[in-house]
Amino acid sequence: MRNVSQIINGKRKIIKKPELLAPAGNLEKLKVAIMYGADAVFVGGKEFSLRSQASNFTLDDIKEAVIFAKQYHAHIHVTCNIILHQDNLEGIKEYLQCLDDIGVTAIIVADPYIMKIAKEMNLHLEVHVSTQLSTLNLKAIEFYKEMGMDRVVLGREVTYEDLKTIMHYAPVDVEYFIHGAMCIHYSGRCMLSNYLSRRDANRGGCSQSCRWYYDLYENDMLVNREDDMPFSMSSKDMSLIDHIGELIELGVDSFKIEGRMKSLHYIATVVSTYRKLIDAYCDDPDYFQPDESYRDELLKAANRALCHGFFYDHPTKDEQLFFLRDEHPTQEFVMRILDYDTQNHLAKIEQRNYFKVGDKIEIFSPHHPNLFFTVKKLYNEDREIIEVANHPMEVLYVQIDEEVLPNDMGRKVIR
Amino acid sequence: MKIVLSLNQKERMYDYIDMGIDTFVLGGQYSFHAPYCFSYAEIELLTNQYADCYFYVAVNALYDQYVIADLEKYIDQLSKLNIKGILFQDFGVLQIVKEKHYHFDMMYDPETLNTNANTLNVLKEEGVTSAFLSKVIPLEEQLMILKEVHMPLMLHGHGVEYIAASKRTLLSNYKEASLLEFDLYGQTHLKLKAKNSDYLLRIFEDEKGTHIFSDTRLYTLDLFNQIQEFDYLYIETLMMSEGEAIEVASLYSDALKSFKNGTYNKDVKEYMNLLYRLKTPLDRGFLFDQTVYKLEDMRKMDNEKRESNH
Numbered sequence A: 001m002r003n004v005s006q007i008i009n010g011k012r013k014i015i016k017k018p019e020l021l022a023p024a025g026n027l028e029k030l031k032v033a034i035m036y037g038a039d040a041v042f043v044g045g046k047e048f049s050l051r052s053q054a055s056n057f058t059l060d061d062i063k064e065a066v067i068f069a070k071q072y073h074a075h076i077h078v079t080c081n082i083i084l085h086q087d088n089l090e091g092i093k094e095y096l097q098c099l100d101d102i103g104v105t106a107i108i109v110a111d112p113y114i115m116k117i118a119k120e121m122n123l124h125l126e127v128h129v130s131t132q133l134s135t136l137n138l139k140a141i142e143f144y145k146e147m148g149m150d151r152v153v154l155g156r157e158v159t160y161e162d163l164k165t166i167m168h169y170a171p172v173d174v175e176y177f178i179h180g181a182m183c184i185h186y187s188g189r190c191m192l193s194n195y196l197s198r199r200d201a202n203r204g205g206c207s208q209s210c211r212w213y214y215d216l217y218e219n220d221m222l223v224n225r226e227d228d229m230p231f232s233m234s235s236k237d238m239s240l241i242d243h244i245g246e247l248i249e250l251g252v253d254s255f256k257i258e259g260r261m262k263s264l265h266y267i268a269t270v271v272s273t274y275r276k277l278i279d280a281y282c283d284d285p286d287y288f289q290p291d292e293s294y295r296d297e298l299l300k301a302a303n304r305a306l307c308h309g310f311f312y313d314h315p316t317k318d319e320q321l322f323f324l325r326d327e328h329p330t331q332e333f334v335m336r337i338l339d340y341d342t343q344n345h346l347a348k349i350e351q352r353n354y355f356k357v358g359d360k361i362e363i364f365s366p367h368h369p370n371l372f373f374t375v376k377k378l379y380n381e382d383r384e385i386i387e388v389a390n391h392p393m394e395v396l397y398v399q400i401d402e403e404v405l406p407n408d409m410g411r412k413v414i415r
Numbered sequence B: 001m002k003i004v005l006s007l008n009q010k011e012r013m014y015d016y017i018d019m020g021i022d023t024f025v026l027g028g029q030y031s032f033h034a035p036y037c038f039s040y041a042e043i044e045l046l047t048n049q050y051a052d053c054y055f056y057v058a059v060n061a062l063y064d065q066y067v068i069a070d071l072e073k074y075i076d077q078l079s080k081l082n083i084k085g086i087l088f089q090d091f092g093v094l095q096i097v098k099e100k101h102y103h104f105d106m107m108y109d110p111e112t113l114n115t116n117a118n119t120l121n122v123l124k125e126e127g128v129t130s131a132f133l134s135k136v137i138p139l140e141e142q143l144m145i146l147k148e149v150h151m152p153l154m155l156h157g158h159g160v161e162y163i164a165a166s167k168r169t170l171l172s173n174y175k176e177a178s179l180l181e182f183d184l185y186g187q188t189h190l191k192l193k194a195k196n197s198d199y200l201l202r203i204f205e206d207e208k209g210t211h212i213f214s215d216t217r218l219y220t221l222d223l224f225n226q227i228q229e230f231d232y233l234y235i236e237t238l239m240m241s242e243g244e245a246i247e248v249a250s251l252y253s254d255a256l257k258s259f260k261n262g263t264y265n266k267d268v269k270e271y272m273n274l275l276y277r278l279k280t281p282l283d284r285g286f287l288f289d290q291t292v293y294k295l296e297d298m299r300k301m302d303n304e305k306r307e308s309n310h
Helices: A027-035 A059-071 A092-102 A112-120 A138-146 A160-169 A192-197 A241-250 A264-283 A293-299 B010-019 B040-049 B065-078 B091-099 B117-125 B139-148 B170-178 B242-261 B264-277 B295-309
Strands: A005-008 A011-014 A019-023 A040-044 A075-080 A106-109 A126-129 A151-153 A173-180 A213-218 A237-239 A254-257 A332-341 A346-351 A360-364 A371-374 A395-399 A409-412 B002-006 B023-027 B054-059 B085-088 B105-108 B130-132 B153-166 B190-194 B200-206 B209-218 B232-235
Touching: A011 A264, A019 A027, A019 A264, A027 A040, A027 A059, A027 A264, A040 A059, A059 A075, A059 A092, A075 A092, A092 A112, A106 A112, A112 A126, A112 B117, A138 A151, A138 A160, A138 B065, A138 B091, A160 A173, A160 A241, A160 B065, A173 A241, A173 A264, A192 B153, A241 A264, A241 A293, A254 A264, A264 A293, A264 A332, A264 A360, A264 A409, A332 A360, A332 A395, B002 B153, B002 B242, B010 B040, B010 B242, B040 B054, B040 B065, B054 B065, B065 B091, B085 B091, B091 B105, B117 B139, B139 B153, B153 B242, B170 B200, B170 B209, B232 B242, B242 B264
Parallel strands: A019 A040, A019 A254, A040 A075, A075 A106, A106 A126, A126 A151, A151 A173, A173 A254, B002 B023, B002 B232, B023 B054, B054 B085, B085 B105, B105 B130, B130 B153, B153 B232
Antiparallel strands: A005 A011, A173 A237, A213 B190, A332 A346, A332 A409, A346 A395, A360 A371, A360 A409, B153 B209, B190 B200, B200 B209
């Protein structure tokens, strides 16, 4: 059993804080994830990584990421999680050596061949077993331990009850998904995309065919007529925001947020929310008061309805998306703060989406509680008064009475 | 090359043995999507009754932690029987067998993952003793793997192809959400067709979750000249009627005999005619096809598809 807490000055405190591991699809998102509180960020390289549609990182990008992360004592994990085919075998050793030389903390691997050579090369980096291998039990974890693996990322099918047992005996670090999209089938074992789109899911080409609509036939007779709900295999996204305390108490080593293809707004919101929740809980676990504000905050960036995944047990119909996609209208990300003039109460911003004078804006930040203001005065870069901000990435000035900080973000409040 | 058949009916053992087939995969209590699940007592009886045959037991699911203690006991029991090997995909199963020093042929069958030789050679060092190659790679790649891997390999020879499996009860969930009436029980009566595709899928649900297979049967009856060097040729009887399973097994065993006698090239046309007469949907799967995964290739494919639709 892992010892996660200790009495300090008469008060129990969590001494084994889990790593908060965030995704990033490009350098900008990576930097924001770290600034908003991620202890580590996982990225895909241009080679040997899934999510081929995410804007994956070059070796130079990864180098910059490592240098940036070090300033915040954060870590970079690189996914090398494709299932290798005969024509993917060349260049792996050289690539792993480059990642090690750059100072990457860990690689996330699904193919045992990469596991083996990474260990044989005596690299400094850790080797983590990808969730693509759908690891659900301790015996499988022991197998990977004997292969020299440093951490296992569990399959999303692991329930809380099974996790309790696993955490009691796990001989290596354990990473557990706390937030993000879910594969409806066992990861790594789904070939729907291969058969329906000729796109290889296990090499990054997944077409997400599970989220398509299907007709169901019984003995060759159509079951769902025109107005009926079509068959679908689309899962709601997972969020364990209501169970973070229980997971911290188990000593889970790393909390993983999924979503290398998600937006900057999503990453900032989700990372920041979990960061604040984890810190608040760890500071005073016995008197921590859970409240709805964390969940409310997540919903501002969630584009699908949220569920608990397999946390309790088998997900029911309520954890799936059927005819109505149940998508949330996310609050629109409209500005990123570049600077703030405290004398004139003027924020220099980078516009991200359309907004105008009169709009109500919510500013969120890793450093202070959310604050709200209505846009009263808006200026272009030449300090001329304007009414609308409609040019993406344009530098503008906006009057905000309360002090904001560089890299705070603003989203338009939906009335 | 030997034919290996997933046994659907123990009453047909005599027929299969008569055809010259002596190696069988048995579904059991812990099997994933088997044509029939034999109880331990039935497996014991079969292995005693047909002592000259070779039996593999499919212990081929991904196992939750809470199942592991019972699974260990089951493997202990299997070790007392005349079982040649275990088909598995969860490395937890391999770990149990290694810890207990059992001498099963551990055939790694992860459905989708055995796609290169180097990985299989690494797994050999970790205790894997034979392997079932992935069905989603071209025959050319399977042949390359065959040349470079130093353990017996099984090729999917005939039958429906695995596509996906979920721990969720997807059909029950849909039935409850849609309020539509259909029968949940049985392996063969439900099919799916994506709204934007003509490809038919078979779907069924059991206590282990939901399973999706191709509607078509992959076939290799006319490819013996290319596939002869594989150690095992697997016939999947899942979703086959009793008659189809017997006919298919008979055709493949006759074809193999003919191949060994040197008359295959002359006889194959007739075998294929007999196969066509079964009127089951046939397919080559990925044997002569490639998937794409690089962004530029996927875009190219999407564009080609769009243009062909205009």
